[in-house]
Amino acid sequence: MPEQLPGQRPTLEAVAERAGVSRATASRVVNGGEGVRAHLVEKVREAVRELGYVPNPAARALVTRRTGAVAVIIAEPEIRIFSDPFFSRQIRGISKELTAHDTQLVLLLVEDRGDYDRIERYLAGGHVDGALAFSLHTDDPLPAIARRVGMPTVYGGRPGWTAGSGGHGGVAYVDADNRGGAREAVRLLLDQGRRRIAHIAGPLDQTSAVDRLDGYRDVLLDADPALIAEGDFTAAGGAEAMAALLERCPDLDAVFAANDLMATGALRVLRERGLAVPGDVALVGFDDAELVAESADPPLTTVRQDIEGMGRLMAQLLLRTLDKAQGDRAVPASVITPTALVRRDSA
Amino acid sequence: MPEQLPGQRPTLEAVAERAGVSRATASRVVNGGEGVRAHLVEKVREAVRELGYVPNPAARALVTRRTGAVAVIIAEPEIRIFSDPFFSRQIRGISKELTAHDTQLVLLLVEDRGDYDRIERYLAGGHVDGALAFSLHTDDPLPAIARRVGMPTVYGGRPGWTAGSGGHGGVAYVDADNRGGAREAVRLLLDQGRRRIAHIAGPLDQTSAVDRLDGYRDVLLDADPALIAEGDFTAAGGAEAMAALLERCPDLDAVFAANDLMATGALRVLRERGLAVPGDVALVGFDDAELVAESADPPLTTVRQDIEGMGRLMAQLLLRTLDKAQGDRAVPASVITPTALVRRDSA
């Protein structure tokens, strides 16, 4: 039972005194204890235990110039942030990895454009050692900010760039093979004999949406533009897009939706219209979002991406950079993770 | 354009020198500038701008003993954390309030029981000034930990206590009027002439679930126990509970579900069984979760709670305590927020 004395917390000084050693030695023991005689290590450890000593992170950060914290920046003004299981899983992966490395997760939610000033100040302030950012839209100011303040950053999803928005090179990201996965999905539909395959795209200011659309086009080189509708990655948006597609192309016999949430929206509309899935219209989603794809009616055939794994990977990449670089401005490499088609009942 | 010099960041010292004042004066200006002559304030501000000076939070924390950060602890081992819109909205509310007070949000996800050691070390370490915690289960170790390390904490939802787990008193929380809301829901059903009103409860190791069940019982004093089934706040759990209820009481004509997610699960089962809602069975949910209640088919009549507002309130309570207390161990008061019945089509 550490004695939580009223008021003051024990300092390293107190530990040293109690153990009968110098502050320096106490410090060494607290930080691993290399090169300290065994019995002294024991003495110090005991003092730490008795006093309930916990290092003061501020003091430590002041001298080491390392905070042991990483920012996770989510720049999604909409409700989507959490309601889309995608984020939750990725954050969970990140959290696990960071925790395993004794690193804290500071959550930075961007509500509106004005928040970027705050974010910049925060990053520039040195509150964190690095940053992880998600779901960037085409001309998100974040990459420029990260670069300006020299903050090592790993992006979730390939960032989109407009010319002049800060240049390319030197950006690390983790992304699924969106294009390849989309191709697989469309090919499945094709192999099943479907001939009028529509696509419900995500918001095209996000690269994941663009890449999936590109994959669709890779396979359907001369796809009728009327077969493509843009959604917003939400169920409601998917429903809307589905309705529009049916309006334009009543003869469509398959749909590839750019994510599962939109697929469920599409499913609802198809059901309302009395169209059987996959009988009349086959449907493939993307994500294999849990609690969504599997519990849909019928369960969704979809393209799985290892979202939690991608989160871990992002954190790993960043942590590795932080360890190594320590000033070298080393840039982590990007990683594309594979996808896998998961066949269930909708196609 | 602040000149981001390679390597070293400018210190207060540099600012002072450039402005031709002492460090003390520079510091005063940076922290509000009370009692400093106007032209000096301007001089310092200019130096700050020119140098791109940003205070070093570690150094500041070291002397002020305030970190400007608050921990948000989520102790939900399941996927629910984010997939349930409840958390997302509450976090959003918290984030807004904290941001408005220049306070950072450190997210602490507890995955398994063993993580509590880590949490305790973290809180004891003084990384944060206070904590916000959610969704505590009956004998969650968190309150005891917070108390032991003397961390000001505000809970989201009334904490449940087992005798001896750390005592009662002195705990601040923000909770919706679960019991009152449940009563309203059941009364609505009753007023509509329903006579066999079932309840799909949440996991009874959470007070919100217990309180809603109590509200149900308040109105239906002699409710048939067979009309009550326990779910787990997920859609799948709701479906299961609904199936069980129909098995036991095929004659039920109404259901009050303890949250919207479970209500949607129930909806699915009712539809599968060919039962019309609200024709054969009326249904009321709880939460008014966005993207859930409204877009259900039919849209859910439900009990709304201002979740984001509750989040803000939690943060406000904590921040107020931190400002005032500053050592006094002042305990914030708890707040119960009102609920409102939202009538849509399911009842």
Place this chain on the structure above:
DNA sequence: TTGTAGGCGTTATCAT
């Protein structure tokens, strides 16, 4: 109103 100087709790560089 402004400046001087001490100290916050660590780590890290030296001697020893």
Place this chain on the structure above:
DNA sequence: ATGATAACGCCTACAA
């Protein structure tokens, strides 16, 4: 292997 001691960057009496 261990111990002084000087930073780290900031705030805040206290003095002027």
